[in-house]
Amino acid sequence: MAASGLGSAWGPLGLGILALGRRRPPRGLWALSRPLPGPAGSGRSVAAACGSGATGTDRYCLELLRTRDYEGYLCSLLFPAEFRNSVFALRAFNVELAQVRDSVSEKTIGLMRMQFWKKTVEDIYCDNPPHQPVAIELWKAVKRHRLTKRWLVKIIDEREKNLEDKTYRNIQELENYAENTQSSLLYLTLEVLGVKDIHADHAASHIGKAQGIVTCLRATPYHGSRRKVFLPMDICMLHGVSQEDFLQKNQDKSVRNVIYDIASQAHLHLNHARSFHKSVPVKAFPAFLQTVALENYLKKIQQVDFDIFHPFLQQKNTLLPLSLYIQSWRKRY
Template identity: 40%
Template structure:
């Protein structure tokens, strides 16, 4: 059954490589959102694709909105233009909640799914504010500020997905908070090679100073022992949050478990980072592990058989 499911997933038109352009004539807003997530956030695309049908379209709309604002920083060379884009999405969000969605596919799709699911405007505003603050200052002064950013930019997505699934539970929210922090920190670590190409340092300044390493030395893309110590300390914090989340798994709502399957990719990266001796520039860490698709589908099947199936 897993082999059949895998073949269907990999042969589906949603997994075909079509380049980075996502808008095309005749594309529905739902298709636009799906392709946007696929082309920019493939791991979360896979995790969203296997969600129950009743939740899937809403989840893609949420992730598409996040992708729209998350990719702004990569598309600008002047922060002023980035803030103008942020202002556009702030106005777009307000128009959605005022029943006046603009003619943009992500806006239209989010407006459509909100007629079926009640989603808090507060969480979308939180996503926007986290990205806006990061455009103004892409440098983290401390590891704590990096954690806060992960909470606001990633945990918030999990809160929205739980809302979409009509899951209200304090323990489950607690799980989402820790998983989101782990996910966000790992995403920032993974972005180091890409960001150094753009002369952006997104590693916490207090950790860099603690280990006696300058921003300029990071830009040289040489994985010195000092830089490895920095990456070790940051990744340890991510692992602590992941382990804390997993320690709560017996207390969360069973129907929420499939929402949290991105943990598979988080754990895999942290394990591989350790195997690479915390060399963030190691070529192996830049490769996609296609075997994780098997694990993802296996976990989905396990949850279908036993809704309380453990994550690890």
């Protein structure tokens, strides 16, 4: 199925912000994501200064997210205050693992870092966390919410496998990776919120898969700059596209068809997750706020006719804080 002209088949995307008319957002909303004036490198943020209570190890997690996972940081700010530090800890743990592959020059070093986190999880469940900020905050979250160890281990194991830098053979391999990383993180987030519900778990599974697919798409230009391509080979072969086509930033119809097929799979998962909306407890909705950013990216890539290298896709969405707030206020995901 060709990408050109078929974007409309997805139906209307977006959050219907215009329905709010000219109402101004709450005064403090934009402050949540804006650095406060201060010495260069101080990292002082309004979120830290206005009620997050972030000092020491929890401040470290907050700042790690703000600089390395900005969308996750914004989503976390909208959690009820009593759960916020635990969510920061989980997302910071995920960032620590996610950045290993790109921050080491040799696989051996990456394996050593993964081994550190494996031992750290074991020590956390023995009430003996190492003196590392994320580890300490993760230990607090585990103690506070009795988090399931299996999900933490799954995330580490899957990230460790990914150190191989192997291309996904098919879309199912990419979905499995997303399930074991992104979905596992959502299962833990639901535990923080005290949600034990099969419908919420099903939604988390599909949102995690959508997140993994979108992340793979968003990272394609970056990976291409490093002479690497991780898009599923089965879809590339279906359209007669080689890795070199992506390395050369080829923009012909067949390349866009590859992106269309992959993006459509993410869109299907997002729709499937939303099909459980009426059955999922409202208490679980903060865990699923990331759907706002996912939908925003899928809408943008549709607008550029699935040109994965279009500069528009690299532009920061300045309305994201407002969109997240609206979705949180509407109790939707």
